[in-house]
Each structure stands twice: as C-alpha cells, then as structure tokens.
Amino acid sequence: MSIIVATNFSKLSDNAVLYAAALTKQFQTELVLFHAFRLPVHAANSRLSAMSLDILFQKNKEKLKKLAANLSEEFQIKVSYKSSYSDLGEEVDHLMKEYKARFLVIGMSPKSMEQNLLGNPTTSVISMKEFPVLAIPLEAKYKEIKQILFACDILQDIPLKTLARLRQVALSLKAAVTVFYVDQKVEELKIETPSILNKELEDVTHFYKNVKSNSVIESIESEIKKSNSDLLVMMPKKYGFWESIVHKSKTRVMASGQNIPLLSIPIE
Incomplete structure (x- = not known):
C-alpha cells in the first residue's frame, strides 16, 4: 500500500x-x-x-x-x-x-x-x-489527526466499502469519528443509530451528532469550527448530465476554501 x-x-x-x-x-x-x-x-x-x-x-x-x-x-x-x-x-x-x-x-x-x-x-x-x-x-499543516468529522446526508444506505475505508483510516490514525448528519425534518437533536454503522465502526471510537438545518454546507462548516476537527470525510455522489447542471455537489463545494483536509470516499 x-x-x-x-x-x-x-x-x-x-x-x-x-x-x-x-x-x-x-x-x-x-x-x-x-x-x-x-x-x-x-x-x-x-x-x-x-x-x-x-x-x-x-x-x-x-x-x-x-x-x-x-x-x-x-x-x-x-x-x-x-x-x-x-x-x-x-x-x-x-x-x-x-x-x-x-x-x-x-x-x-x-x-x-x-x-x-x-x-x-x-x-x-x-x-x-x-x-x-x-x-x-494551503493553510493546513500536518498535525496528529485525532478528530475525524464524517459528514453525510444519508445514514441507512452507506456502502460497506465506504465504511470499511473510513474504519481503516480511523484505526491507522487512532482517531475518533463523529458521524455528523444534517436533516431538515428532525425536530430533536437525536437519531436512531443504524446498526450497520455501529457494526462497521465497532472497534473505532465513534459518536453521532444530528442537527436540524436547511443549509447543509453552513452546518458542516460550523461543526468543523465547534468540534476542532482535524479531518473532514465526505462521500461524493454521482449525478447524470441534467442532474449535474442543477445540483451542486456538497463535496465539491467543501473541496474549495476549507481550512482542514477533506478526504473524499466515493460511493461505489
């Protein structure tokens, strides 16, 4: 490797x-x-x-x-x-x-x-x-990565291969993972933890945080500052031609102008 x-x-x-x-x-x-x-x-x-x-x-x-x-x-x-x-x-x-x-x-x-x-x-x-x-x-200088923020807008259908890669990174770095989920409909700051996430991340120290917001990008940026995260992890989605014209990828937006590294793990 x-x-x-x-x-x-x-x-x-x-x-x-x-x-x-x-x-x-x-x-x-x-x-x-x-x-x-x-x-x-x-x-x-x-x-x-x-x-x-x-x-x-x-x-x-x-x-x-x-x-x-x-x-x-x-x-x-x-x-x-x-x-x-x-x-x-x-x-x-x-x-x-x-x-x-x-x-x-x-x-x-x-x-x-x-x-x-x-x-x-x-x-x-x-x-x-x-x-x-x-x-x-350009502003990011290497330091020991202890806090990983895994920002996602789905919880039930995250591919196992994506979670396996996240797990490998977290274990290699001996870092904790916060699964950060932004939803417009959630009224309380809590979620039902998907069993697949717990299973795939069982040997990684991990937490869940859910917020209600109409602005996913701003919520992620705010959480990066609040949590003092060392690494942001996201999953880019593939869109068809017409969808790509009207839909701005959250990962693409976050991949410009951030102050911490972004690890993009594709959904396969």
Missing part, C-alpha cells in the same frame, strides 16, 4: 507534498510523487524541437528526483516518483492500481466565485474518480 501525491511544484502542491510525506510516515507506507509535465507558457508559444522538449522534460524529472530524495531523508520514508506527459486525470487510475495506493493527495484551491461555478482540478478528480482523494488546503 502507498500514498500518491500530485505535484506541479507550486506553493499549493508543495504544501500537499509535505502533508502527504508526514502522513506517509504515520501510516508506515511508501510515498509516490507524480508530476504531469506541462510546457511553460513562453515555451508553449514558441516552436520547440523534439530534443528541446525532451530536455525540459528531463529537467523537471531531475527536479522531481531531487525532491523525492530530500523527502526520503527528512521524513525517513521510502519515496518513489513518476513524471508523465499525460495529465493527472488520464494517468492517475493506472497509478492507483500500479502502486496499490490508499488514496491520492492533491492541493485544495482557495474558494472563489469561478470555482463555485466551474470547479477546479481537485473537484474534477473527486467527481470523476472512484478512489479516495485527500485534498489539502
């Missing part, structure tokens, strides 16, 4: 790489750096020979190699690296299988009006892929 982190050597991805390295050490596994090679703007606007392109590619690969060596020495972990001309979306499915990765780590872009409308690379990966994605905001 390993952890894959995507980097383009930006400040945002550099922070995600450091977070992933620290997490890799705690999980006692291998870190894999992936860089999708893109031509600089000035180079893309000029006519470069195949040899010149290869030189630029090799320079980036050497930079990735040096980063891997530095991380391995600093965190005392095994670090592999891979660079490709293909973009992250095209390559990551193969990488996840090749390295038997737990999840993909990627930087989480700040919130903006444009991203609310069009999304960003992080939200695109979350919505398109069928593996866990850990999004790291």
